[in-house]
Amino acid sequence: MSIAAGLILALVAGILLGRWWPTDTATADSVTSGEREIVYWQAPMDPNFRRDEPGKSPMGMDLVPVYADEVQGRDPALVSIDPSIVSNLGVRTAPVQSGPLSRRINTVGYVGFDEETMHHVHTRVDGWIENLSVTAIGDPVKQGQVLFELYSPTLVNAQQEYLSVRKSGNKALQNASRDRLIALGFTPAEIKRLNSERTVRQRIRIFATSDGVVTDLGIRDGMYVTPATELMSIASLDRVWVQVEVFERQSAWVEVGQRAEVQLDYRPGDRWQGTVDYVYPALDQQTRTLKVRLRFDNPTAALLPNMFANVTIFGTPTSPVVHVPREALIRGGRVNRVVLAEGGGTFRSQPVVVGIESGDRVEIRSGVAPDDRVVVSGQFLIDSESNIDSALMRMNAPPNGSSDTMDHSDQGAMDHDAMDHDAMDHGAMDHGAMDHSGHDDMVDEEPVDEQPMDHSMHEDGATR
Numbered sequence: 001m002s003i004a005a006g007l008i009l010a011l012v013a014g015i016l017l018g019r020w021w022p023t024d025t026a027t028a029d030s031v032t033s034g035e036r037e038i039v040y041w042q043a044p045m046d047p048n049f050r051r052d053e054p055g056k057s058p059m060g061m062d063l064v065p066v067y068a069d070e071v072q073g074r075d076p077a078l079v080s081i082d083p084s085i086v087s088n089l090g091v092r093t094a095p096v097q098s099g100p101l102s103r104r105i106n107t108v109g110y111v112g113f114d115e116e117t118m119h120h121v122h123t124r125v126d127g128w129i130e131n132l133s134v135t136a137i138g139d140p141v142k143q144g145q146v147l148f149e150l151y152s153p154t155l156v157n158a159q160q161e162y163l164s165v166r167k168s169g170n171k172a173l174q175n176a177s178r179d180r181l182i183a184l185g186f187t188p189a190e191i192k193r194l195n196s197e198r199t200v201r202q203r204i205r206i207f208a209t210s211d212g213v214v215t216d217l218g219i220r221d222g223m224y225v226t227p228a229t230e231l232m233s234i235a236s237l238d239r240v241w242v243q244v245e246v247f248e249r250q251s252a253w254v255e256v257g258q259r260a261e262v263q264l265d266y267r268p269g270d271r272w273q274g275t276v277d278y279v280y281p282a283l284d285q286q287t288r289t290l291k292v293r294l295r296f297d298n299p300t301a302a303l304l305p306n307m308f309a310n311v312t313i314f315g316t317p318t319s320p321v322v323h324v325p326r327e328a329l330i331r332g333g334r335v336n337r338v339v340l341a342e343g344g345g346t347f348r349s350q351p352v353v354v355g356i357e358s359g360d361r362v363e364i365r366s367g368v369a370p371d372d373r374v375v376v377s378g379q380f381l382i383d384s385e386s387n388i389d390s391a392l393m394r395m396n397a398p399p400n401g402s403s404d405t406m407d408h409s410d411q412g413a414m415d416h417d418a419m420d421h422d423a424m425d426h427g428a429m430d431h432g433a434m435d436h437s438g439h440d441d442m443v444d445e446e447p448v449d450e451q452p453m454d455h456s457m458h459e460d461g462a463t464r
Contacts, residue, residue: 044081078342096371102316105250107246109242117210122227126224143210156202162174163194250290276292324338328376340375
């Protein structure tokens with residue numbers, strides 16, 4: 001008996017010891033419970049691709065775990081990317097800078113004649129064109145060159161009258177006759193020749209008054225012309241205009257006298273310096289642009305009318321402002337953004353307020369600081385990831401007023417004494433579907449009538 005009792009006691013002790021003694025399995029469970037909890041596995045490049053266990057993404061990449069502490073309380077604007085993936089994406093960053101920006105306007109324009117140097121050739125009497133020396137538009141002319149000769153009976157009669165008055169010796173008549181010749185187009189040199197030769201010329205010569213090229217030609221030899229006939233137009237190429245248009249938002253940046261620069265496709269690398277000559281007073285109603293006229297010296301005639309030119313207008317520099325590279329800006333319909341690099345593979349999509357643009361730089365009025373770094377390559381992928389995360393968090397958030405958050409603990413606060421039970425339609429109630437389990441522990445202070453409730457009384461009361 002003593003041996004059997006000892007065996008029984010040893011067996012009981014072993015069972016109790018095995019139950020209470022911590023085993024390796026219990027230790028492993030405690031270690032597992034102390035580790036980070038994995039909520040799901042997702043594709044590195046597509047957060048919408050999720051699985052409950054490790055595997056491969058549609059792109060053949062290993063799924064990465066998403067932990068509970070990362071999902072809870074995470075800023076949807078933050079995006080964390082593995083450094084190796086950042087390198088593969090070719091993400092580049094640039095520092096946010098502070099300093100003055102020149103209001104530089106890049107536009108295009110067309111070269112044209114300086115209309116202030118252009119003059120039109122007319123006769124002051126009617127007559128016939130003879131010995132025309134200019135044959136085509138574009139012909140060069142020199143100051144003092146004979147353009148054509150004009151035969152006019154009016155001019156012949158005026159010369160004869162002048163010579164007759166000179167013989168009379170009447171100074172007043174001589175002066176009046178001389179003034180008439182000048183009014184008809186005679187030059188002082190021709191009047192001097194008439195005084196010395198005392199012979200009437202049947203044709204008078206018309207001379208060019210400046211150097212230039214013929215821009216319009218409306219006559220030929222033998223044509224009859226009147227003072228209203230525009231014979232030809234001559235313009236100089238020593239100075240040219242360039243007509244450009246600037247956007248409405250840039251119109252306040254342009255002022256007369258500012259420096260301008262042009263480049264031509266047929267002369268790559270060459271630049272011509274000029275100035276803003278005139279700013280037109282009204283915007284184009286259709287294009288919503290402002291027309292600006294530039295003036296350039298053209299001593300070598302390299303700038304030819306109707307040439308297409310790339311133009312830069314240098315406005316007055318601004319006061320120091322915060323600015324980023326133009327390529328870092330992500331333009332949206334209502335909100336512009338940049339992607340900030342916060343280090344360690346963490347990026348933030350940051351809304352910004354944009355100011356002026358100058359070349360490859362953009363002013364940022366709010367949203368970034370000079371010590372920040374912005375992404376200038378690959379920022380669209382990162383920004384898209386941030387937008388997807390924000391949308392998913394909104395979808396996963398419990399809606400306001402959901403049943404999970406409603407507090408039903410105060411149902412006992414209902415005041416049944418104030419209810420008008422006579423006005424209730426008990427005939428329409430389904431008492432079989434009512435859940436009375438919550439009332440099992442209620443103590444009736446009065447005896448309960450086990451007879452079925454007669455609803456007809458209430459129905460009659462309702463009809464009354």
